[in-house]
Amino acid sequence: MSTYHFDQSMTGLLSCVYRSFQFKDFDVKLASNNSQASLFDECIEVASNDEHAERVWRGLKQKITAESLRSFYYCFLSEQEEAHQHLFNFCIYVFKNTHSVDRNYAHADILAVSQWAKQVGREKHRMEAFVRFKKCQDELFLSLVQPDFNVLPLIERHFRNRYQDQRWLIYDERRNFGIYYDLTAVHQVEMDVDQIDHAHKVGHSQSFSVELDDDELLYDQLWKDYFKSINIEARKNIKLHVQYVPKRYWRYMNEKTI
Amino acid sequence: MTDRIREKLQILADAAKYDVSCSSSGSNRKNKNQGLGNTGNGICHSYTEDGRCVSLLKILFSNVCIFDCSYCVSRRSNDVKRAAFTVQEVVDLTINFYRRNYIEGLFLSSGIFKSADFTMERMLQVVKKLRLEENFNGYIHLKTIHGASQEIITEAGLYVDRMSINLEMPTEVGLKQFAPEKSHAEVQKDLGIVRDRLIQLTDERRVIQHVPKFVPAGQTTQMVVGAHQEKDKDIILMADHHYKVYQLKRVYFSGYIPINEQEKMLPVVGSAPPLLRENRLYQSDWLMRFYGFDAQEIVNDQHPNLDLDIDPKLSWALRNPEHFPVDIQHADYRMILRVPGIGVQSAKKIVQARRFGQIHIDQLKRMGIAYNRAQYFIRCADTPKFKKEQQANQIRQHILQSGQSKYQKQLSPQLGFGF
Numbered sequence: 001m002s003t004y005h006f007d008q009s010m011t012g013l014l015s016c017v018y019r020s021f022q023f024k025d026f027d028v029k030l031a032s033n034n035s036q037a038s039l040f041d042e043c044i045e046v047a048s049n050d051e052h053a054e055r056v057w058r059g060l061k062q063k064i065t066a067e068s069l070r071s072f073y074y075c076f077l078s079e080q081e082e083a084h085q086h087l088f089n090f091c092i093y094v095f096k097n098t099h100s101v102d103r104n105y106a107h108a109d110i111l112a113v114s115q116w117a118k119q120v121g122r123e124k125h126r127m128e129a130f131v132r133f134k135k136c137q138d139e140l141f142l143s144l145v146q147p148d149f150n151v152l153p154l155i156e157r158h159f160r161n162r163y164q165d166q167r168w169l170i171y172d173e174r175r176n177f178g179i180y181y182d183l184t185a186v187h188q189v190e191m192d193v194d195q196i197d198h199a200h201k202v203g204h205s206q207s208f209s210v211e212l213d214d215d216e217l218l219y220d221q222l223w224k225d226y227f228k229s230i231n232i233e234a235r236k237n238i239k240l241h242v243q244y245v246p247k248r249y250w251r252y253m254n255e256k257t258i
Numbered sequence: 259m260t261d262r263i264r265e266k267l268q269i270l271a272d273a274a275k276y277d278v279s280c281s282s283s284g285s286n287r288k289n290k291n292q293g294l295g296n297t298g299n300g301i302c303h304s305y306t307e308d309g310r311c312v313s314l315l316k317i318l319f320s321n322v323c324i325f326d327c328s329y330c331v332s333r334r335s336n337d338v339k340r341a342a343f344t345v346q347e348v349v350d351l352t353i354n355f356y357r358r359n360y361i362e363g364l365f366l367s368s369g370i371f372k373s374a375d376f377t378m379e380r381m382l383q384v385v386k387k388l389r390l391e392e393n394f395n396g397y398i399h400l401k402t403i404h405g406a407s408q409e410i411i412t413e414a415g416l417y418v419d420r421m422s423i424n425l426e427m428p429t430e431v432g433l434k435q436f437a438p439e440k441s442h443a444e445v446q447k448d449l450g451i452v453r454d455r456l457i458q459l460t461d462e463r464r465v466i467q468h469v470p471k472f473v474p475a476g477q478t479t480q481m482v483v484g485a486h487q488e489k490d491k492d493i494i495l496m497a498d499h500h501y502k503v504y505q506l507k508r509v510y511f512s513g514y515i516p517i518n519e520q521e522k523m524l525p526v527v528g529s530a531p532p533l534l535r536e537n538r539l540y541q542s543d544w545l546m547r548f549y550g551f552d553a554q555e556i557v558n559d560q561h562p563n564l565d566l567d568i569d570p571k572l573s574w575a576l577r578n579p580e581h582f583p584v585d586i587q588h589a590d591y592r593m594i595l596r597v598p599g600i601g602v603q604s605a606k607k608i609v610q611a612r613r614f615g616q617i618h619i620d621q622l623k624r625m626g627i628a629y630n631r632a633q634y635f636i637r638c639a640d641t642p643k644f645k646k647e648q649q650a651n652q653i654r655q656h657i658l659q660s661g662q663s664k665y666q667k668q669l670s671p672q673l674g675f676g677f
């Protein structure tokens with residue numbers, strides 16, 4: 001048993017797969033670069049190598065269906081060590097078999113990858129739903145979010161297709177980067193969150209320190225009114241409500257207060 | 259100004275909330291010429307405290323109505339605040355909510371003021387303004403007004419994604435009693451107009467390359483459940499008939515929420531809405547649409563009502579023990595889908611996975627099937643060889659005892675007496 005330390009990037013992960021085939025070393029535990037080395041295992045630092053990763057990726061493309069490749073990418077974006085391990089085992093299993101096995105859901109790693117992909121897909125969908133733009137004075141539509149997984153790369157296309165005639169910015173407070181659309185293309189940007197949302201570490205309600213558009217307050221209020229009016233009191237079911245809109249998102253949704 | 263629009267929105271959203279349809283899927287309108295919005299698989303942007311999703315801005319254009327349907331809040335004889343939007347107000351609300359990613363689009367309904375055509379004409383103005391002037395490509399669901407003319411319905415169809423008109427009561431008798439001005443024949447006529455136009459355009463598409471989009475997300479309808487003494491059989495067969503004849507995308511069921519104090523034939527104000535029954539009806543609806551069940555298999559003359567304790571799929575399985583146990587390794591996908599505790603996703607996974615080898619119990623569990631329920635109806639690689647066959651009522655007892663229904667407390671079928 002050996003432990004591979006890598007930098008948590010996709011290139012790094014695929015380089016690990018490359019190395020394990022290079023050395024015929026398949027019983028591997030993955031760990032991040034800065035994690036503590038275990039006492040008995042052999043620890044190996046695997047450097048990210050673009051060429052090696054490229055080769056493994058091309059291999060995957062040949063061996064598995066487009067759908068599985070998508071699951072693979074989604075699963076990777078979960079940024080969980082456990083998911084990385086499943087991805088690694090997934091690759092080993094797929095490459096060791098000559099015929100296509102990426103739909104053998106009876107295999108633990110294949111199933112796990114598809115389940116992780118499902119979780120990330122859900123988070124992506126939730127972000128497409130729960131993003132709330134605030135219109136700023138300079139006509140920028142701004143939204144701060146804190147998704148569980150790194151889904152901004154996945155939702156970019158959706159928002160680009162939908163809002164083509166307004167400038168918008170969706171900013172991930174946890175991972176400290178955002179996607180910004182400037183009416184022609186989407187760019188990745190970084191900024192100082194503390195400046196805009198000073199309470200984001202405390203977790204109280206959002207308090208923007210940005211100049212908002214004159215109409216913003218009105219529509220914000222109208223939306224809250226609307227949200228209240230369409231509730232049917234006789235059918236009240238808070239448990240279901242919280243299940244659909246978990247509390248960790250409330251901070252970022254103007255119709256809910258926390 | 260601000261207060262007036264707030265009040266209007268509160269009144270007209272409150273009156274619209276009994277329409278349950280909120281789906282925003284089924285259409286694929288693209289964002290063209292750098293416009294605003296598109297439609298896709300549908301997104302629920304929020305959920306109210308009753309657990310229903312908020313996908314569209316669901317409002318009435320006006321709650322002034324010349325009809326007097328006794329189950330409706332906005333009926334003529336009811337003493338409620340009345341309000342009406344202007345065309346521009348609805349457009350502004352929709353656009354501004356949409357830009358902030360609050361909604362997927364607009365669901366516009368209305369009380370009937372002056373006449374059906376006059377009302378429909380106003381609603382059409384909203385829709386046209388959104389599409390033609392604002393280049394808005396989001397989802398629009400338009401309610402067909404009872405008794406509107408064919409011309410105006412077909413014109414509206416060119417701009418909206420979905421149209422719907424409510425059957426209101428599952429039986430003609432119920433409808434006559436509570437909504438004397440309405441009839442099922444009229445509703446079916448309106449559904450027929452859109453269906454025929456759709457068929458005609460599909461035919462034309464074979465010869466002509468560019469045929470305009472027409473109600474791309476199809477039609478739906480809605481029935482009130484629990485207001486009259488209808489049986490579940492009436493409701494499900496009615497739904498089935500409309501799926502088949504009018505090619506509806508969805509039939510919605512809405513548990514009646516008592517709002518009328520005068521009408522003595524309706525449930526008393528304050529009594530609990532039949533939520534569990536509504537849930538069972540939706541389960542049956544899913545069985546018909548996704549699980550290949552025929553309406554007659556779910557309810558028939560021997561079993562006119564659904565079992566409230568167990569779901570309709572399980573009760574079908576218990577009534578038809580001759581189809582079980584199902585061999586997971588070899589059975590048809592169709593048959594695997596009929597096993598209680600196995601859903602569409604798991605059934606697909608099973609069919610994929612069994613090509614690679616024997617399927618075992620632990621694998622089934624990991625794939626996500628409800629094994630507690632399914633175990634009585636399946637055989638797989640490591641099922642004990644000499645498993646005792648159990649009687650239907652024994653299985654029923656086992657399943658009922660093994661889990662507590664999450665609906666038990668919340669959605670009790672017990673009558674609430676409202677005191």
